[in-house]
Amino acid sequence: xxxxxxxxxxxxxxxxxxxxxxxxxxxxxxxxxxxxxxxxxxxxxxxxxxxxxxxxxxxxxxxxxxxxxxxxxxxxxxxxxxxxxxxxxxxxxxxxxxxxxxxxxxxxxxxxxxxxxxxxxxxxxxxxxxxxxxxxxxxxxxxxxxxxxxxxxxxxxxxxxxxxxxxxxxxxxxxxxxxxxxxxxxxxxxxxxxxxxxxxxxxxxxxxxxxxxxxxxxxxxxxxxxxxxxxxxxxxxxxxxxxxxxxxxxxxxxxxxxxxxxxxxxxxxxxxxxxxxxxxxxxxxxxxxxxxxxxxxxxxxxxxxxxxxxxxxxxxxxxxxxxxxxxxxxxxxxxxxxxx
Amino acid sequence: xxxxxxxxxxxxxxxxxxxxxxxxxxxxxxxxxxxxxxxxxxxxxxxxxxxxxxxxxxxxxxxxxxxxxxxxxxxxxxxxxxxxxxxxxxxxxxxxxxxxxxxxxxxxxxxxxxxxxxxxxxxxxxxxxxxxxxxxxxxxxxxxxxxxxxxxxxxxxxxxxxxxxxxxxxxxxxxxxxxxxxxxxxxxxxxxxxxxxxxxxxxxxxxxxxxxxxxxxxxxxxxxxxxxxxxxxxxxxxxxxxxxxxxxxxxxxxxxxxxxxxxxxxxxxxxxxxxxxxxxxxxxxx
Numbered sequence: 001x002x003x004x005x006x007x008x009x010x011x012x013x014x015x016x017x018x019x020x021x022x023x024x025x026x027x028x029x030x031x032x033x034x035x036x037x038x039x040x041x042x043x044x045x046x047x048x049x050x051x052x053x054x055x056x057x058x059x060x061x062x063x064x065x066x067x068x069x070x071x072x073x074x075x076x077x078x079x080x081x082x083x084x085x086x087x088x089x090x091x092x093x094x095x096x097x098x099x100x101x102x103x104x105x106x107x108x109x110x111x112x113x114x115x116x117x118x119x120x121x122x123x124x125x126x127x128x129x130x131x132x133x134x135x136x137x138x139x140x141x142x143x144x145x146x147x148x149x150x151x152x153x154x155x156x157x158x159x160x161x162x163x164x165x166x167x168x169x170x171x172x173x174x175x176x177x178x179x180x181x182x183x184x185x186x187x188x189x190x191x192x193x194x195x196x197x198x199x200x201x202x203x204x205x206x207x208x209x210x211x212x213x214x215x216x217x218x219x220x221x222x223x224x225x226x227x228x229x230x231x232x233x234x235x236x237x238x239x240x241x242x243x244x245x246x247x248x249x250x251x252x253x254x255x256x257x258x259x260x261x262x263x264x265x266x267x268x269x270x271x272x273x274x275x276x277x278x279x280x281x282x283x284x285x286x287x288x289x290x291x292x293x294x295x296x297x298x299x300x301x302x303x304x305x306x307x308x309x310x311x312x313x314x315x316x317x318x319x320x321x322x323x324x325x326x327x328x329x330x331x332x333x334x335x336x337x338x339x340x
Numbered sequence: 341x342x343x344x345x346x347x348x349x350x351x352x353x354x355x356x357x358x359x360x361x362x363x364x365x366x367x368x369x370x371x372x373x374x375x376x377x378x379x380x381x382x383x384x385x386x387x388x389x390x391x392x393x394x395x396x397x398x399x400x401x402x403x404x405x406x407x408x409x410x411x412x413x414x415x416x417x418x419x420x421x422x423x424x425x426x427x428x429x430x431x432x433x434x435x436x437x438x439x440x441x442x443x444x445x446x447x448x449x450x451x452x453x454x455x456x457x458x459x460x461x462x463x464x465x466x467x468x469x470x471x472x473x474x475x476x477x478x479x480x481x482x483x484x485x486x487x488x489x490x491x492x493x494x495x496x497x498x499x500x501x502x503x504x505x506x507x508x509x510x511x512x513x514x515x516x517x518x519x520x521x522x523x524x525x526x527x528x529x530x531x532x533x534x535x536x537x538x539x540x541x542x543x544x545x546x547x548x549x550x551x552x553x554x555x556x557x558x559x560x561x562x563x564x565x566x567x568x569x570x571x572x573x574x575x576x577x578x579x580x581x582x583x584x585x586x587x588x589x590x591x592x593x594x595x596x597x598x599x600x601x602x603x604x605x606x607x608x609x610x611x612x613x614x615x616x617x618x619x620x621x622x623x624x625x626x
Contacts, residue, residue, distance in 0.1 A: 211468040336571035
């Protein structure tokens, strides 16, 4: 038997095996949805996936299973661009999904496909202080005072923390007659008060909660509630006079879903987020539901009414805000330029 | 050595009398290409997408320079400290017998096995102002966590086994009779150490230093927890790479990586040249 002969036989054998395996899988096919999400949605989607699977089984009789991936929002977007087979994306900011759209996996106008900017639940940015609020922090202006230590992640490495930065910026614009230079100076003052610039929100939480560093922690509202639940009696939430409407958006990744034939389920999966059950679960996991009437009473009561700016009205959307503030040499980099 | 390896690249057949030269060399080259050369070439090709002007602007940007200085500076200091204390540890392990020696010996390798993020978290917990050590040191004005000093501490931990494991076998093989001869010829203990022992283990110390240093330059996992990551103060070069990636700026990220590679390569080459010079001078090879 010659060498090429051997390889041809091996190839035939392998091919046959592949066909056999393929048919075997076909018989037991069930839809598997890969949801690529960011860090703090872990508990929410665990419960929501179970709820949707039950709902889908009842509606169609089909079984749907889930694979969840959690990580920093930007890192997750890069993973999908680099080939992670996500059916749906549920990230912290539209800017990251825009980047995925750039790579051609989904259309550029993805955010108009679902109601409410494709964000079925929202949150906002609040201030977490130590018990009794010893430094008497009431609003953003207190964070810029000398001697106050502020904990927040680096907005360059943490997508979620970009909302923190923008909330402070929106406050400064509002209180300085929309004077951009003054707003920059104000936000610069706050970041000069940051002694530890962690790379992600979970790292910052550790620094503030476990290491005891800092007087105030700028946090997403849902994560502040989580920290309070985890460490009862140690922290208080201070809701500032103005904050920003943080919209974590969701979308189907068209190319992946079409290739895998999961589009129908993936779309239903996201639609169900807007249903009474989806809204109730979001509120339970400390996200502000778009339809508060569906939230349980004790969940709905948690959310304090606060004046909220949107990224679109105040900053011209992520398409503009991202390069202007967080791009290379952008406003955030200028804060740290030497001699300032 | 240099002449024989050079001539092997000439079109003559393999000069070695040992069989298998062609096969082993071919496999080695293929393997090295797959594992090291091709990924590294990728770094330079990606960063070439930046264009020379943009590359130069990035390379001379004060923030990049500050981060590079910090990364290479802390790695050098940590490797230097490790040479002293790694030598001591190796000495104790080779020369003395004591209860628990095997345990001690095994513990040296722990930094190899421990995920570096765990090490970083542990050190931060220790040295934070509310930590075991930090609560004593910070009132004395010695801040370790969230300063460049914290980076050095983490890198000392990461690099220690490289020095110990490089020096240990050489020290174990070292002929005691040389020391005895030195003593009978009237040398003091210090003279014996300085003139007989140190020259013999210098090559292995240099090797350990180079390994610890190279490992420290690229370290990311442990440092981001303990450094504080403040630009111009405690922001390491690998973090700048991650920041560029978050901007979806692959070319910028690989450009910093390329700069680090070039500097590392130059420094490692320098260490190799030192080794060769030492070898020629003393006839002791590493």
